[in-house]
Amino acid sequence: MIDTLQDHAGDLTLRADVCVIGSGAGGAVVAAELAEAGRSVVVLEQGHYWTAVDFTQREEEMLPRLFEESGMRQTVDGAFTILQGRNVGGSTVHNLCYCFRAPDPILRMWREEHGLDELTAEALEPSFARVEKNLHVVPIREDEVNRVNQVVRAGAQKLGYSGFVTKHNRKGCVQAGYCILGCSYDAKQSMLVTYVPRADRAGARIYANARVDRIEAEGGRARRVLARIVGPDGEARGHIEVKAKVVVLSAGAVASPDILLRSGLAGSSGQLGANLHLHPSVMAAGIMDDAFEPYRGIPQSYYVDEFIDLERDPHSGYVLMPISGFPVLTSSLLPGFGRDHYELMRHFDRMVGLLVLLHDESAGRVESGDVLAKPRIEYGLTEKDRRQLAEGLVHCAEVLFAGGARKVMIPTLPEATILAPGDDLSVITRRGVREGHMPIASTHPQSTCRMNGDPSRGVVNAYGECFDVPGLFVADMSVFPTSLGAPPQITTAALADRTAHHILGRWKELGG
Ligand SMILES: Cc1cc2nc3c(=O)[nH]c(=O)nc-3n(C[C@H](O)[C@H](O)[C@H](O)COP(=O)(O)OP(=O)(O)OC[C@H]3O[C@@H](n4cnc5c(N)ncnc54)[C@H](O)[C@@H]3O)c2cc1C
Ligand code: SF4
Structure with a gap:
């Protein structure tokens, strides 16, 4: 019942x-x-x-x-x-x-x-x-790897980074x-x-x-x-x-x-x-030449595990995971207002998203709030974890360029960081990842x-x-x-x- x-x-x-x-x-x-x-x-x-x-x-x-x-x-x-x-x-x-x-x-x-x-x-x-x-749970078939995941795989393979197509729990998926x-x-x-x-x-x-x-x-x-x-x-x-x-x-x-x-x-x-650990994630978006409905197909099938070696160090590392957004979520992640925001959103149907998902040592705390359904959640990144996230974003940019992106956008605040092929990627680590300076999500x-x-x-x-x-x-x-x-x-x-x-x-x- x-x-x-x-x-x-x-x-x-x-x-x-x-x-x-x-x-x-x-x-x-x-x-x-x-x-x-x-x-x-x-x-x-x-x-x-x-x-x-x-x-x-x-x-x-x-x-x-x-x-x-x-x-x-x-x-x-x-x-x-x-x-x-x-x-x-x-x-x-x-x-x-x-x-x-x-x-x-x-x-x-x-x-x-x-x-x-x-x-x-x-x-x-x-x-x-x-x-x-x-x-x-079954392996994802090759014909189920969508364009977003193909771009990430092509980029990672070109750079010699370790990655693989994962397993999933779908049956009769129409790849909507x-x-x-x-x-x-x-x-x-x-x-x-x-x-x-x-x-x-x-x-x-x-x-x-x-x-x-x-x-x-x-x-x-x-x-x-x-x-x-x-x-x-x-x-x-x-x-x-x-x-x-x-x-x-x-x-x-x-x-x-x-x-x-x-x-x-x-x-x-x-x-x-x-x-409290969050597996916090930050993202970069590659802008491709052609429009291709990135939100179609199985959203995540490829997984880049080059930057996590749990045998060597079970306490740190990060993985890269492809992602695509829908209009509301994407627009809420992009910085800027009015025309600036519109200019970024114009590329919506050319975007290949790539997340850095951190195996975090940073730890927070949940406490009861005034209202039952709204507990107080505190969490802050350690310096080491901030560095790893920034380093991960550099690798996202490398992978996206190697996969064919014409531009890479990182949603830093107040202004997005926009990079072209050949740009010095150390700008990402110089700007760094800090709380409040870019969207950081946890699922x-x-x-x-x-x-x-x-x-x-x-x-x-x-x-x-x-x-x-x-x-x-x-x-x-x-x-x-x-x-x-x-x-x-x-x-x-x-x-x-x-x-x-x-x-x-x-x-x-x-x-x-
Ligand atoms: C967007 C997203 C994408 C994800 N993708 C993946 C993925 O690809 N692979 C993967 O392995 N994991 C993924 N996860 C994580 C995965 O879904 C979680 O690991 C898992 O569901 C956690 O299970 P849980 O039982 O801890 O909590 P939940 O599955 O969240 O269940 C908790 C339940 O408790 C209920 N509840 C809360 N408070 C109360 C209350 N006071 N009274 C009664 N009920 C209450 C909630 O409504 C909820 O239904 C994703 C999560 C999200 C949000
Ligand atoms: S891609 Fe996701 S939403 Fe679409 S049919 Fe498959 S499981 Fe369902």
Whole structure:
């Protein structure tokens, strides 16, 4: 049952074996695995239940529907924009389907530096295999590599840079290119069309428009989840109380620590909300000679990994990822006003975007704000990370020129940096990357309820269970001990699968 609570008036009291908060890459997996194993499951999801028929492919309609704060969630200083989903299926509904497992050197570092001895590739293999099968992860075919990705590949190969065509989770993709606005063809194998329907078929009760305020403990165990029914205007229309034996928090790396902080739970180590990593990204755009609708086709298929060597250094590095924009997002990223802005936008259908995505050591913090859905997010770059981002932009420019770009534009403020072939690219490093001087985005906030082998250094153990509150689990991207250094959806889902199977294995103790 998926209930949007649209016509519901008044309050609801429910009982379940397990209450799952959030229905994205973490929550949907936990809900399906536990419901299929016969547990009674209630899922509370703050966003609405939008499906393929609602995905209009129009930015002005889809950004407010599908994204936290209409796509304008920012750090307190306004320097970093953080994109996160707010709908049944979470951020998987509008992600770009790159599929990677957690890199081995990262798992090794988590074992050696964070005491997570159990997190070996072998131990995680069954979870990765299940998730990849259920999400239909396959290699991207050559005929699915669009022009934007071809330009980046040609440039990288000319320069001898390492890169490859990745795997993705799409089935029957018509290459429309609207992934970020939701797939109207149900080709994207997001949680919305995979694990959420499985949970539903197995009897889970999934409530959309149900925003969790707090979790209450009794006798040291999480026992009650309190939520509000929220209307389209964000106003509360009624209250929900769920009494459950086990609570799984999967609200993402911003909301999960916010809910725990509001509940006064899991904070004894002082690590709750801390260690926020963003995988921050900056971009350059190559301007090609011809107009070619860059937004058509699979947006990301090629991946340049020349500048990240996790075997040598698991703590730093960056990757280059092609990107194309739609008009509203692109215009919001371009500097200038009036005619200057128009001059840049004129090249919209000739632009090949290339992102630098950083494996960040910089760390921020999430704290509860005055309003539930608007936590305070603080984050600042270290000097080393600023240098890496600037160096990455130099490589973006090199790659774009080598791929045939006639100009390269970097959206520095107040004026764009515009370069022609043969220009001295050191101007990029001289200007540098500084907060507030160019748009910096994040689609991968993580690590705010981090796992650790030592209760004084983390919030949850290797299975996502809170040290302070037995029976309260976190299963989302907030459990990563450090920045993952790779696209995170498959690792998030695999760790959630592992948490679900751990809960089943301990059910007598937890559910009794
Ligand atoms: C634009 C974009 C592109 C991306 N591209 C890729 C990619 O190509 N490859 C990749 O691996 N990863 C990608 N990602 C990241 C990937 O989608 C995330 O790693 C993954 O979805 C995180 O899962 P999660 O469970 O932590 O959070 P989410 O999937 O965000 O789910 C959290 C859910 O909790 C709900 N929630 C929040 N607060 C509350 C509350 N108070 N009460 C009830 N519910 C609440 C939210 O509405 C949301 O549905 C992308 C992300 C974005 C935004
Ligand atoms: S490119 Fe494929 S997955 Fe993306 S919106 Fe189009 S059909 Fe859907």
